[in-house]
Amino acid sequence: MNVAEKIIRKHLAGGEFEKGSEIALKIDQTLTQDATGTMAYLQFEAMGVPKVKTELSVSYIDHNTLQSGFENADDHKFLQTAAEKYGVIFSPAGNGICHQVHLERFGVPGKTLIGSDSHTPTGGGLGMLAFGAGGLDVACAMAGQPFYITMPKIVKVNLKGKLRDWVSAKDIILELLRIETVRGGRGKIYEFAGEGVKTLSVPERATITNMGTELGATTSIFPSDEITKDFLKRQGRAKAWSEIIPDADAKYDEEMVIDLNTLEPLIACPHMPDRVVKVKEIKDVKVDQVGIGSCTNSSLADMLLVAEALKGKKINKDVSLAVSPGSRQVLAMLSQNGALFNIIESGARILESACGPCIGMGQAPKSGAVSLRTFNRNFEGRSGTKDAQVYLCSPEVAVASALTGKITDPMKYFGRKPKITMPDVFLADDAQFQQPASDGSKVEAVKGPNIVSLKEFTFDLKNNATVTLKVGDNISTDHILPAGAKILPFRSNLPKISEFTFEAVDPAFAARASNTSNGIIVGGENYGQGSSREHAALAPRFLNIKIVLAKSFARIHLANLINFGIIPLTFDNPGDYEFIKEGDNLTFENAAEILSRGKEFLIETPYGNQIKANYGLTQRQKDILLAGGLLNWIKSVQNEKK
Ligand code: MIC
Ligand code: SF4
Secondary structure, three states, X not given: OOHHHHHHHHHEEEOOOOOOOEEEEOOOEEEEEHHHHHHHHHHHHHOOOOOXXXXXXXXXXXXXXXXXXXXXXXXXXXXXXXXXXXXXXXXXXXXXXXXXXXXXXXXXXXXXXXXXXXXXXXXXXXXXEEEEOOHHHHHHHHOOOOEEEEOOEEEEEEEEOOOOOOOOHHHHHHHHHHHHOOXXXXXXXXXXEOHHHHHOOHHHHHHHHHHHHHHOOOEEEOOEOHHHHHHHHXXXXXXXXXOEOXXXXXXXXXXXXXXXXXXXXXXXXXXXXXXXXEHHHOOOOEOOEEEEOOOOOOOHHHHHHXXXXXXXXXXXXXXXXXXXXXXXXXXXXXXXXXXXXXXXXXXXXXXXXXXXXHHOOOOOOOOOOEEEEOOOOOOOOOOOOOOOEEEEOOHHHHHHHHHHOEOOOHHHHOOOOOOOOOOOOOOOOHHHOEOOOOOHHHOOOOOOOOOOOOOOOOOOOOOEEEEEEEOOOOOEHHXXXXXXXXXXXXXXXXXXXXXXXXXXXXXXXXXXXXXXXXXEEEOOOOEOEOOOOOHHHHHHHHOOEEEEEEOOEOHHHHHHHHHOOOEEEEEOOHHHHHHOOOOOEEEOOOHHHHHHHOOOEEEEOOOOOEEEEEOOOXXXXXXXXXXXXXXXXXXXHHHHHO
C-alpha cells in the first residue's frame, strides 16, 4: 500500500475502499480558526454534545486579528470560552497561523485531521492525512461523527534529483499547478515519493501540501521518515513520530515526475494560482509591494533565509515589504538569534504572526499596484484592492524583488545561496495555549452582540425557481463571499454578512435574491473553488438560493452546499449552460419527489427546451438535503435514537 491508503485503511469507518465511492473516516484531530470557528462552535453547541470526542481539538485565532471595532474581539472571547467549555485547546491571537502552529506543536504522523480551513492539508507535510472542510463538518467530527469523502485516486508525484540554489519547495508546487491547473487535482490525493523527498525538510514539504489545495486536490501527503523524526525531535516531540512509508510494491492510480534538478524559480501571474511562468520570462515589471508570510511560507527556515538575504542591505525605496512570521515560535526564535534585526534594518515592516495581508486583513496595496506575495491565492480583489496585480512566488523571489524593486530571478541576482543552519532545539514554549476546563458544564460560552444565533432552514423548494445569477468558470469562494477587513468581522452574523454576497461580481445580487423566493445560481466549471468558508453556502441560502446548477463543483464547497440544504446540480450536457439566462424562470417536477424517488432532474426553460441535470448524491446526502441541512438531519437522527 501507499502512505495514503495505509492511513485511510486504519481510519475507515464506513463505505467501500473503492475509487469514486463515498467513504467515512474516523477523525483523530480537528482544528478551527476564528473566521470559520464561531459558526463551527455554535453548530457544535446546537448538537447538544457536552465535550469534544476527538483525541485533540484546537481553536486558533489567526484570521480576524485586526480589531477596528468590537466584532472580532467579541468572536475571540466567544471562541476562548467555547474552547474552555467543550474541551478544546485555545490558541490566542499572536500565537500564529493555525497551520504553521499545528505543524510545530500538535501534528502527529499517521493521524487524521480535519480543519475548518482549506489549507489544513499542510499537515500532510508531517505525514498526516489532513483535509479542509466546512465548519459544520468539523463540528460533526468534534461530536464524534466520521468525515465523508469520495474515495480519491492516489497520484504518485515522483520527485527526482535535488533543487538548485535559489529554487525552492514553492517552485515544486507552482510547477504542479502549471501542469495540473486549479481544477486538475479534484478527486485526487497527491502523494510525494522518490529520491527528492529526502532532500526536503518538513516545512518545505508543508509548503507543497499546503498549496496542493490550489490544485483542488482532496489532500496531499508526504511519507513520515527520518526527516520527519528529526523535525519532531527538534520540536521536543520525538515521541509523536512513527514511520509511515509506502510499501516497496505500492501501487498508485497515476504517476507523474518532477525533475528538481532542472526546476527554475517560478511565479503565478494575476489572478489565478495556476497562471505560472518562469520568473526569468517576466521582464521589467516594477513592484510596489512584497508580502512574505502566510501559511505557505512563514516557517523559521523561510524567515532565516529572508533575513540572511537582506543582511546589511536596504530594500528599494518604492517597495513596501511586509513580513509576517508564521508563529510566535518563529518570531521569538528570529528575535533570539538576531535575524529579526536584519529584516527590520532592511526597511521591512514586521507584522503580527497571523494571516494578515493574505486574507486582506490590512496591507491592501495601492490602486493598480503590483504585489508579490509568498502566499497561496491571488484571486482578483482578495488583497483588498480590486485592480491590484498579485503574483505568487517563493520567499527567494520575493526578497530579491524587494531589493531591486522589479520582479527578479534570485538565481541571477544573488551569488551562492547562504547556508542556513537550523537550531537543534526549537523554542517550545507552550505557555500561551490555554487548556480546557476539567468540568466544562460550569463554563459559559460568552456571546457578545456580534454573535448572532443560527438560523434554521427547511426544505421548501417545490417546482420552480428563478435564475438569480449566472457566472463563468472557476468562481472562487472569494467571489461568492469576499473576505477582507471590512467583511470578515461579520462571519458570526449571517444576516449582515449576506448583504455582501457576490458583491464584487454583481452588487445588486443580494437585494435581488432576497426578493425572489426560490433562486438558482448557474455556474461554469469548478464552481466554489478556494476556501472552506461555509458562509459561501450559508449566505446564498439565507438569500433564498435553493439550487446551484454548474458544470462542475469544487469538493469542499459541494459539501457545504449540501450541508446547508442547497441542491448541487450539474449539467448532463455542459453545452446546455448556454441556454439559460439570468432572470429565467425554470420549472421541474416537485423537487422533494425527484430527490426522494431518485427521479431524473429535468428542467424546462422558458424557451421550450428541456435540460437534464445530474445529482450524483448518496442516500445520506439526499436525506440531508430533504431535512433542510445537516444540522436538522443530525437532530432528527438523534431524536430517532431516543
Ligand atoms: C482563505 O485562505 O481563503 C481562508 C480565509 O483561510 C479560508 C477560510 C475562511 O474563509 O475563513 C480557507 O482557506 O478555507
Ligand atoms: Fe490564513 Fe492565508 Fe493561510 Fe488562509 S491561506 S489560512 S488566510 S494564511
